[in-house]
Amino acid sequence: GNSVTQMEGPVTLSEEAFLTINCTYTATGYPSLFWYVQYPGEGLQLLLKATKADDKGSNKGFEATYRKETTSFHLEKGSVQVSDSAVYFCALYYGNNRLAFGKGNQVVVIP
Amino acid sequence: DAGVIQSPRHEVTEMGQEVTLRCKPISGHNSLFWYRQTMMRGLELLIYFNNNVPIDDSGMPEDRFSAKMPNASFSTLKIQPSEPRDSAVYFCASSLGSGGVILNTGELFFGEGSRLTVL
Numbered sequence: 447g448n449s450v451t452q453m454e455g456p457v458t459l460s461e462e463a464f465l466t467i468n469c470t471y472t473a474t475g476y477p478s479l480f481w482y483v484q485y486p487g488e489g490l491q492l493l494l495k496a497t498k499a500d501d502k503g504s505n506k507g508f509e510a511t512y513r514k515e516t517t518s519f520h521l522e523k524g525s526v527q528v529s530d531s532a533v534y535f536c537a538l539y540y541g542n543n544r545l546a547f548g549k550g551n552q553v554v555v556i557p
Numbered sequence: 558d559a560g561v562i563q564s565p566r567h568e569v570t571e572m573g574q575e576v577t578l579r580c581k582p583i584s585g586h587n588s589l590f591w592y593r594q595t596m597m598r599g600l601e602l603l604i605y606f607n608n609n610v611p612i613d614d615s616g617m618p619e620d621r622f623s624a625k626m627p628n629a630s631f632s633t634l635k636i637q638p639s640e641p642r643d644s645a646v647y648f649c650a651s652s653l654g655s656g657g658v659i660l661n662t663g664e665l666f667f668g669e670g671s672r673l674t675v676l
Contacts, residue, residue: 480664487669488669488670489561489648489650489667489668489669489670490600490648490650490665490667491666491667492664492665495664535600543588543590543605543607543612543652544602544605544613545602545665547599547600548599549599549600550599550600
């Protein structure tokens with residue numbers, strides 16, 4: 447089936463540190479891939495996306511590259527800020543307007 | 558621009574009571590989704606509508622749950638009777654298609670959610 451797996455557990459790091467959140471997927475064909483972000487008390491919002499292999503999505507200093515060979519779409523940011531504290535969800539689009547979401551990773555950035 | 562609007566933001570009720578959650582999608586969007594978020598299961602798609610018609614309700618947990626979309630600007634999710642295990646945050650989201658074709662964008666616009674606590 448179509449699914450997304452994110453690394454377990456919250457991520458706590460200091461301001462200006464490098465952030466990586468792992469995401470791997472299982473899908474038939476070549477789905478579009480997404481990262482959504484959920485700030486406290488809010489709904490999810492699209493952070494970035496990639497629609498085909500080797501595409502790099504980027505937004506607000508975050509980047510993720512669609513790697514077909516490793517079926518991965520890891521999220522990275524070179525220097526996080528306290529305002530990046532949120533829950534991050536990896537997702538894949540598998541047609542008919544349906545997204546499969548990962549379980550999300552809580553990121554806490556300490557000043 | 559108004560985003561997806563959900564109400565109530567918080568609801569506390571007792572087991573056995575009826576709960577109705579409401580959603581107003583973004584004007585012009587023709588697909589609407591109801592998701593449930595819990596710590597244990599993460600984000601689950603309950604049902605989605607396209608052009609006010611339910612397309613996939615396979616995620617609705619059981620007959621106690623029902624959803625309607627009487628027009629393009631309003632949808633409800635009802636739980637009757639409610640149980641403590643229904644406690645969760647329920648999100649409504651909408652997206653844009655084009656005529657009868659669902660665009661392959663995957664971008665959903667979420668409301669702020671309705672936090673339901675069933676005692």
